Amino acid sequence: MFGRIRMKSASILFFAILLWSPASWANQGQWGGFFYLFPKSGAEFPAGARSSAAKQLGSIGENFGNDFNPEKGRVESIQYYTAVSYSLDRKPITMSPAALIRVESMRRDNVENYLNQLREILGVFFTIESRFAVTRQLNYTDAETLKQLKDNAPKRGKGTEQPNAVVFPLSKIPEWWALTQEKRQQYFFKDPERFGKEQMGHNEIGFLYIRQIFRKLYHSRFDDPGGDFITYFEFSDDNLEAFNSLLEGLRNVEKNPEWKFVAEGPLFSGKRVSTPADMLGAGH
Ligand code: HEM
The missing domain is CATH 3.30.70.100 (Alpha-Beta Plaits)
Known part of the structure; x- marks a missing residue:
């Protein structure tokens, strides 16, 4: 009898913890x-x-x-x-x-x-x-990167604080999808020996701006013919320039060879x- 009550309380506690955990990661x-x-x-x-x-x-x-x-x-x-x-x-x-x-x-x-x-x-x-x-779940993020993402992610802002938003669908070309998981993951990390001395990689460029820009990644490969991903961002007026530099950093294929595989969709800024x-x- 008491065992059953304990089990019940334990499951209530478990679901309470699930509900309480920060939604942006969960x-x-x-x-x-x-x-x-x-x-x-x-x-x-x-x-x-x-x-x-x-x-x-x-x-x-x-x-x-x-x-x-x-x-x-x-x-x-x-x-x-x-x-x-x-x-x-x-x-x-x-x-x-x-x-x-x-x-x-x-x-x-x-x-x-x-x-x-x-x-x-x-x-x-x-x-x-x-x-x-x-x-969806993360595909290319190791434990150390995940910790860094969590520790530095900005607080979600109100529309008055972060009035700027960008909706940016994009796809990866078939050559990307033909690579192994291991090869695709390499493009996210800094590895100048592999990619040349200018290379920083997606994560290193992103981490320069992580505190200024709220970001959210949606996947749509096989769900929507319009593209493989929708990327979404919010930021304050003070960080308009930071967003532009972030985007230009990622588009620079010397610094970020991953972008060679990207086909950009229309960028809505609002x-x-x-x-x-x-x-x-x-x-x-
Ligand atoms: C705020 C700075 C940014 C950081 C810290 C960042 C970090 C990351 C990380 C860690 C991943 C890997 C997710 C996974 O493990 O699946 C990722 C994926 C991705 N990011 Fe960023 N990112 C940033 C900005 C951007 C921007 C500005 C764009 C678009 C212009 C972008 C587009 C993408 C896309 C499309 C993916 C998915 C790639 C794939 O699965 O092939 N990111 N980002």
């Missing part, structure tokens, strides 16, 4: 839906329609925590963005989205349902492009906003 299998809103040419979007659409978006987003003020441990979340720039391989793309919405859930169908409702509300005014990706009304310019 969350594997969290789906992210990235919904790009491209204005339809010639489609007017009058003030009345804007505020009615904003209200409807408010209600379909109700079950998700608003990530403008992130709640620790909340895995069902929504964040709205207005676009600042949209580019491919550093060149601006003329057909650019006006806004983007990121919806996250442990259940892909929750994200899909949101997208269906979004299309019903905004489909007349916007062409909505979607990408889906999921957080501002986090707190409500659908702010995103649609609908006033309050």
